[in-house]
Amino acid sequence: MKSLKSTLVAGIVGAAFVAAGAAQADMPRKTAWTAYGTTSSGYAQTVAIGNMLKKHYDTNMRVIPGKNDISRMAPLRDNKADYCACGIASYFGQEGVFIFAHKDWGPQPIRLLMTNLGSFGLSLATAKDANIKSIADLKGKRISWVQGGPALNWNVSAYLAFGGLTWDDVEKVKVSGFAASFDAIINGQSDAAFSSTVSPSPKKLAASPRGLHWPEIPHDDTEGWKRMMAAAPVYNKVNATIGSEIDKANPSQLSNYPYPILVSNASKDADEVYALVKAMVTHYDDYKDAAKGALGWKLDAQNMTWAMPYHDGAIRYWKEVGKWDGAAQAHHDKLIARQGVIKDAWDALAGKDDMDKDALKAAWSKARAAALTKAGMPTVFN
DSSP: OHHHHHHHHHHHHHHHHHHHHHHHHHSOSEEEEEESOTTSHHHHHHHHHHHHHHHHHOOEEEEEEOSSHHHHHHHHHTTSOSEEEEOTHHHHHHHTOGGGSSTTOOSOOEEEEEEOOOSOOEEEEEEGGGOOOSGGGGTTOEEEEETTOHHHHHHHHHHHHHTTOOGGGSEEEEESSHHHHHHHHHTTSOSEEEEETTSHHHHHHHTSTTOEEOOOOOTTOHHHHHHHHHHOTTOEEEEEOSSTTOOTTSOEEEEEOOSSEEEEETTSOHHHHHHHHHHHHHTHHHHTTTSTTGGGGSGGGOOTTSSSOBOHHHHHHHHHTTOOOHHHHHHHHHHHHHHHHHHHHHHHOTTGGGSOHHHHHHHHHHHHHHHHHHTTOOOOOO
16 A cells, blocks of 8 residues: 555656646747836836746746837837737737838737736826816817827827717817927916826826826716727726825726736747746746736736737636636637738738828728728727
């Protein structure tokens, strides 16, 4: 009996080592990730994750900082980076809009691994003296419009939609950039601008004579949320606890979308993706406090029905831990079909290599909308 027991124990231990060895074997010896600039929280989080991978799997991570969406996404497109700890531009890449409505880009075959959903808010910062208590109160008010910043203006459109408004219902104040959008408020030229609650710009507004106020996005306003999600299906409800003029003891009902968003190309090896996601969940405690904002990578914060389809390797892991169900699969299938419709429309667009930038954007916008409408899918971007 003793011999049999010893044999069984040895077999179990041996199997465990084989399983661990197999999981480690799927982890690459080297990996390259792109991230935001070196002073960003996204970069710091990526470095912390890299340290965890080195400690447990002897994987060496190269982090490539990018100052803008193009410099973060191009290495992924060109297979010079394996993953991108991206922002919302990864969603724009899937949709083939804004900077991706270009002959060098087009819709990208992006797949999601996991996201960081923090406790910050993304909303419209308003001058306190403008007395904007709700999003509907923005009617007739002045809002900063960032020239050359279509993504920022798109976010404003989503918030206006929550209040049943459009840009036609407000006064558009054209500014040169994000910082200028807040300078315009401080200088009395504008009343509101889009921002994260943790950005330095709202803090600057809060310290000015005009003051800062964040109009809430009530989480029980079903119709408002329906309008907002139709305009920008990337948002999550959040009880914001961090940021300028945010009371941690009395959280504000706002919204946000994840940052960073960890993505790869659809062609990335599924075994490696599975091993990476498993490693990030298993060793979360190693990096959650190692960089500001990293707490949002936790397992409970993962949304299986977000705006982008998951990678097959990630799905395998989410199924293993009971996060993936029929609703997640149905949602995923719809997003894969959507990517296919958009890609087919791009491939069928004649003469795109010979068009100038503006002509291509106009032609593509029309072709994209027509293809999605024919397929019975929302265009989102008009």
